[in-house]
Amino acid sequence: MAQAVVMPKPGNNVESCVLVSWKKRIGDQVEAGETLCEIETDKAVMAVDSAFSGSMLAQFFAEGEEVPVFTNIAAIGQPGEIVDALRPAGAPHESSSEPSAPPEVQSRESAHGPTSHVGVEYREPAISPRARRLADQNLVDVSTLAGSGPQGRIIERDVRAAVEQQQLMTPLAKRMVAQGGYDAPSHGTGPRGRILAADLAPSAAQTPEQQETDDYESIPVQGVRRVIAQRLLTSLQTTAQLTLTRSADAEALLTYRERLKASGEPLGLRDVTLGDLIHFVVSRVLKGHLDLNALFEEDIVHRFNSVNLAFAVDTPRGLIAPVVHSADSLSLSQISTECKRLTAACHDGTIAPADLSTGTFTVTNLGSLEIESFTPILNPPQVAILGVGGIFLKPVDEDGEVHFRKQMSLSLTFDHQAVDGAPAARFLQDLARGFAQVDLLLAV
Amino acid sequence: MTKLIPIDPAEARRSSVVAGREVPVNAYRSNPAREAQIFGRDGLVRIYRDMVYIREFETMLDRIKQEGAYQGITYDHLGPAHLSIGQEAAAVGQSYHLQAHDFIFGSHRSHGEILAKSLSAIAKLPEDNLIDVMERYMNGRPLRVVESFSRGGAKDLAVDYILYGTLAEIFGRENGFNKGMGGSMHAFFSPFGVMPNNAIVGGSADIAVGAALFKRVNRKPGLVVANIGDAAMGCGPVWEAFMFAAMDQFRTLWDSDLGGNPPIIFNFMNNFYGMGGQPQGETMAFGVLARVGMGVNPEAMHAERIDGYNPLAVADAVARKRSILEAGRGPALLDTVTYRFSGHSPSDASAYRDRSEIDLWRQQDGLFRYGQYLVENGHAYQSLLDDYQADITERLTRVLAAAVSEEVSPRICTENDGVGDLMFSNETRDRMEEGKPDVLIPLNESRLSQTRAKQRLGLDEQGNRLSGLRAVTYAEALFEAMIHRFYQDPTMIAYGEENRDWGGAFGVYRGLTECLPYHRLFNAPISEGAIVGTAVGYALSGGRVVAELMYCDFMGRAGDEIFNQMAKWQAMSAGVLHMPLVLRVSVGAKYGAQHSQDWSAMVAHVPGLKVMFPATPYDAKGMLNLALRGTDPVVFFESQRLYTEPETLEAGGVPVDYYEVELGEPAVRRAGNDLTIVTVGATLYRALEAASVLAQEHNLEAEVIDLRFLNPLNYEAIIASVRKTGRVVLASDACERGSFLHTVASNISQLAFDDLDAPVTVVGARNWITPPAEMEAAFFPQKEWIIDTIHERILPLAGHSLSTDQTTHEIVRRNREGT
Incomplete structure (x- = not known):
């Protein structure tokens, strides 16, 4: 008997994955453990391996399609087996454009519903004004509905049924969908599955039409890029974020980094980077400012005692922020090792969903690109993100004399909904002090 | 028909000739001496003067029409x-x-x-x-104008007043005798x-x-x-x-x-x-x-x-x-x-x-x-x-100058429904004149004592329908309204065919003959035009009158009197006249093509008529009471299907005491949230049957609204219902094409468009002649038609078996065929 291959759920918050490519074709022999296809979540590309041996009998989705998790995507079994029972309801191979007959209608004359019309040219299945209004109010896409009224007209009950099926959605998300350009997932990440604006994905159907005449390239926004675009926009639209900027003395940091580089091979500390040091200091200073090591969700601020430190990694597919879990309990060396592992996985596209989740604070570092200061964008629901700029010589007043010292710029973006300006400024102050006294922190 | 005048066959069959009375032709012989005696010099001269007034008045109009000017005053009429x-x-x-x-x-x-x-x-x-x-007429407004240019005494003022009021009317001015609403011809x-x-x-x-x-x-x-x-x-x-x-x-x-x-x-x-x-x-x-x-x-x-x-x-x-x-x-x-x-x-x-x-x-x-x-x-x-010629010319010149002036003689304001305000008098008067009504017996000795004693509700305690012999019927409810007003208003009379003795072909007036002298209730010749036309004259002279057309189909015989006279004179008189005329029109069935038509749409179409059509005994009495106390012309439709029916829808039955139904308000006969059925007349009961089927077999609760009034009509209750249900079908026994329900349907579509879940749909009788009584079920709307129509055009009903073709295709076909 044929077996179904289901779209896995690679992470708690994953609702659907893009089927990137099939590795087996229909008719191919498949061994258990062999890769059938690659899928992409909002965070990574991963392989789906076969749990069965047999022949690839059917593939229910084409490459590039987004498939809800737990949906059957393929069937494996003996050649000749019937696989219709495994075919998922919404699969595009089943044409949904054919009008379906109104349900359960019998007639004396024939098994028809309201009798078809002859002689007058009618439009395609229409929608009643009342149904139209209800659909507009509830942002129901009527093009997906099968009308149950006369001649397949979409009537109120059809829309009402769709509304009942419809997920909870925040007003902002509804507005975004209504304005077009976004598709709502079947379930949201908000309470009781409420769809948040952050859950929306840009519509795949939007393709510019002027490619032939203009000299530019059109790149569909998909996969990670799509998620990034959405997340960042949502961040700006749904939080009250602002950025504080100050400088921190980096002399001690640089001095210590030099010492590490000069340390002996056996210690294994020569590859500790300035970034690692920064992550270390942040993980320690945050312990005294838990209001910034927090998530803000639906009027509740969750403060975490442990620091799950996310850091931004620039990859060819876009920005990814892996998480160093419990960074505050790791040594500098351990943090350095973990950061290297995560960075490599991001670049390889093998990062595990678990390594991408549950960050409580994010650091993003543009120092190597000589940025003086910037306004990092929050990664909701986190309430703060630290942007680290370049290190520059700056004049400093020391006992009435001007000295030039190496200063590192710090840009802290925080959500004013959760944190006020003064505590954020104090955190930044402590952070600057921590950088200046990194050697002391190492002793704690 | 009267028992008082027997028809003797011996006399009827006796041989003789009819001798004609001679008709004099121009028999008058002038006798100046005698004429001087009869008329006097002043009278004879005044006759000449008055002829000059007319000659010059019309010569003036002729100049105005042909040359656009009279005595240097230009005007385009x-x-x-x-x-x-x-x-x-x-x-x-x-x-x-x-x-x-x-x-x-x-x-x-x-x-x-x-x-x-x-x-x-x-x-x-x-x-x-x-x-x-002159002071009373139009609150003295035309008089004020005439005073501004008139010369001489009160009689001269009155002459100028007549000339000005007539001319201003011809020119369509508000100071005209009928505010310009009648014009030259009226x-x-x-x-x-x-x-x-x-x-x-x-x-x-x-x-x-x-x-x-x-x-x-x-x-x-x-x-x-x-x-x-x-x-x-x-x-x-x-x-x-x-x-x-x-x-x-x-x-x-x-x-x-x-x-x-x-x-x-x-x-x-x-x-x-x-x-x-x-x-x-x-x-x-x-x-x-x-x-x-x-x-x-x-x-x-x-x-x-x-x-x-x-x-x-x-x-x-x-x-x-x-x-x-x-x-x-x-x-x-x-x-x-x-x-x-x-x-x-x-x-x-x-x-x-x-x-x-x-x-x-x-x-x-x-x-x-x-x-x-x-x-x-x-x-x-x-x-x-x-x-005289010179004086009258000079006088008319002054009158004309005032009449053509837009400032002195403005037209009626047509903004804010200015003419609309004149369409109905909308008054209520218990009696058109004071006085003691001529009656033959006291009210409590009339048949009213019998109808009052009947069951007032047509249902027993178990909810079973009572016979019309035990419970007061639709016809008796009408009788109660009639006799009430007869004993209130001394001017009220009623007539039509077979109204006296027989009590009307359907017995509505049974018992009135004993109460009323001939001059208040009598049989008219079979002259529908004159029945309505004389009633128009009676009413505009100041009396209350009820005329009856035995069958709605006979309205054709009284077309001008209903459409052009009864409907128009209140407005054409600018409110000078009232029209307390109720025209009872009985809508038939079972009597074929010329006795079974509901023509309510025709009278509803003509401005100036109030149109009522009760479907229950409660409404029959309450609405006829309303019509009979008003001062407006009412075409009051009744259904021959209902005359013997008792009240089964109003829980309190038909009140014994006087009451009126509120003008223009439809009645919700059955509440429901899923569908609205609007009816006029006896179709109500078939709609209620359809509603029962919808509830029992399709789990749909229909709201059934009895329109009762065609004009005026308050749409609020209908729109509220449609807002709730989103679906509406309208049904009556009138032929579908041109049915008044299409007017209602059109208005619903406009007033509740965004609430509609389906097209507003009308179920009417077939666009045929009415076939014989045995075939009427194929002609008049049946409950199955209503349900089939709902299934085909509004809401497919699971498991429903069609018995008629109510498809949109069939609409096209029928119209293409002209049927």
Whole structure:
């Protein structure tokens, strides 16, 4: 008997994955453990391996399609087996454009519903004004509905049924969908599955039409890029974020980094980077400012005692922020090792969903690109993100004399909904002090 | 039909001949000495003066229409002006002996009659009486204008007032006698007995009979003249008016103290042309018009031809007819020979007559000849007559200047529904006049005591329907409303076919014969036009009247009277007249193609009518009570399917006491959230059956709304229901094409478009003739039609088996076939 291959759920918050490519074709022999296809979540590309041996009998989705998790995507079994029972309801191979007959209608004359019309040219299945209004109010896409009224007209009950099926959605998300350009997932990440604006994905159907005449390239926004675009926009639209900027003395940091580089091979500390040091200091200073090591969700601020430190990694597919879990309990060396592992996985596209989740604070570092200061964008629901700029010589007043010292710029973006300006400024102050006294922190 | 007058076969079959009474033709012989005695010098001269007024007034209009100016005053008059230049002697002679309380009704060519009758009244009425009339009319507003340019005393003021009020009316100004709403063809001034002039040929005949009936029934002084043209002799309603006015019962059955037949003169202003057709010699066969009187009654209507070019001959004839009418021996017919020099209207090139013919008549011009008569007999010098001409020209110039001025004589404001405010009087009056109603027995001895004693609700305690023998029926509910008003309003009368003794073909009036003298309830000839037309005349004269059409299908026979007279006179009079006329119309079934039609759409279409159609005994009484206390014309439809039905929908049954249903408010007969069914008339009960099926078999709760009123109609309850349900089907027994329900459907579509879940759908009878009773289920809407229609066009019903074709395809097919 044929077996179904289901779209896995690679992470708690994953609702659907893009089927990137099939590795087996229909008719191919498949061994258990062999890769059938690659899928992409909002965070990574991963392989789906076969749990069965047999022949690839059917593939229910084409490459590039987004498939809800737990949906059957393929069937494996003996050649000749019937696989219709495994075919998922919404699969595009089943044409949904054919009008379906109104349900359960019998007639004396024939098994028809309201009798078809002859002689007058009618439009395609229409929608009643009342149904139209209800659909507009509830942002129901009527093009997906099968009308149950006369001649397949979409009537109120059809829309009402769709509304009942419809997920909870925040007003902002509804507005975004209504304005077009976004598709709502079947379930949201908000309470009781409420769809948040952050859950929306840009519509795949939007393709510019002027490619032939203009000299530019059109790149569909998909996969990670799509998620990034959405997340960042949502961040700006749904939080009250602002950025504080100050400088921190980096002399001690640089001095210590030099010492590490000069340390002996056996210690294994020569590859500790300035970034690692920064992550270390942040993980320690945050312990005294838990209001910034927090998530803000639906009027509740969750403060975490442990620091799950996310850091931004620039990859060819876009920005990814892996998480160093419990960074505050790791040594500098351990943090350095973990950061290297995560960075490599991001670049390889093998990062595990678990390594991408549950960050409580994010650091993003543009120092190597000589940025003086910037306004990092929050990664909701986190309430703060630290942007680290370049290190520059700056004049400093020391006992009435001007000295030039190496200063590192710090840009802290925080959500004013959760944190006020003064505590954020104090955190930044402590952070600057921590950088200046990194050697002391190492002793704690 | 009366048991009092037996039909003896021996008499009916006896051989004899009918001997005709001779009809005098131009029998008047001038006797100057006697005429001087009768009229006096002043009277004789005034006749001349009044003829000049008319001649110059219409000459002025002729100049205005043809040249756009008169005496240097320019004006462009867009409306009609049917002139009677040449006919002045007939108008002035007729009015000479008429009193202010005598009525004249006229035609589209009655400017001369308006002026003649008014000038006669001014001559007769005391000055303070004249001032009082002018101060009261339209709150003195036209009078204020006339005072600004009039010269002389109160009589001169009144003459200027008449000229100005008539001209302003012709020009469509708010200071016109009817605020400009009547215009040239309909102008009138009732305080001087100038009653509505009618632009429908012969239209005044039956209306005038109704006015004369009002005078008889209510013991009012005076007579009534219907001025109509010779061509009106070809109009059926004129003949019907003869029959009605000449009925034997006025002398044989009515109380003799009422005075006999209604005091009416049918005066034919015989100018020998009906527009361009020539009745004598071309379009008719009477030779001498007065001959037709011989066909009406043994007195030949006292008909005679008189010389309308001699005002004294006309005045003499009217005086002689008055004595006949006062003796109750009317009606009278006058064939008043006259001739118009002017065309039918300004557009008339007189292609139908030779110039030489006009010249011959001009040589006999009544005005010129009468002037000669006065000079020859020493009543006036020619210079005096010439002075009249100059004085009247000067006076008319002043009147014209005021009438054409937009500042002095503005038009009625048409913004904010200005004309709409005139469509209905919307008053309620328990009685149109004070007084003790003529009745034969006390109310508590009437049949009312029997109907009151019946069960008032048509359901027993278990909810089973009671027989109409035990519970008060729809017909009895109507009876209760009728008898209530009969005992309240002394002016109220009712008539129609078989109304007395039989109590109407459907027994609604059973028991009224015992209560009411003949003059309050009587049988009319089978003359639907005259039944309605006389009722119009009775009502606009100030009496309350209920006319009955036995079948709705007979409305065709009374088309003009319903559509052009009953509907229009309140508004055309600008509120001067009221129309407390209820026309009961019975909608039939089982009697085939000419006795089973619901034509409510026709009357609802015509502005000026209130249209009601009760479907339950409660409403039958409450709505008829409402109609009978109002002052507006009501077409009151009843259903023959319902006369014997008791009340099963109003929980309290039919109240014993007086009550009224609120005007224009539909009734929700069954509440529901899924679908709205709107009905008119007896279809309500089939809709309720359909609603039961929908609830039992399809889990759909239909809200059923009984429209009750077609006009006025408050849509609020309907829209509220449709907002709730989103689905509406409308059903009535009227043929689908052109059904009033399509008007309602259209309005629902506009008022609740965004609430609709399906097209608003009308179920009507097939667009066929009504087939025999055994086949009616294929013609009138059945509950299955309603359900099939819902399934096909509104909401597919699971498991429903169709019994009829209600598809949109079928709509197209039926219309393509014209069925």
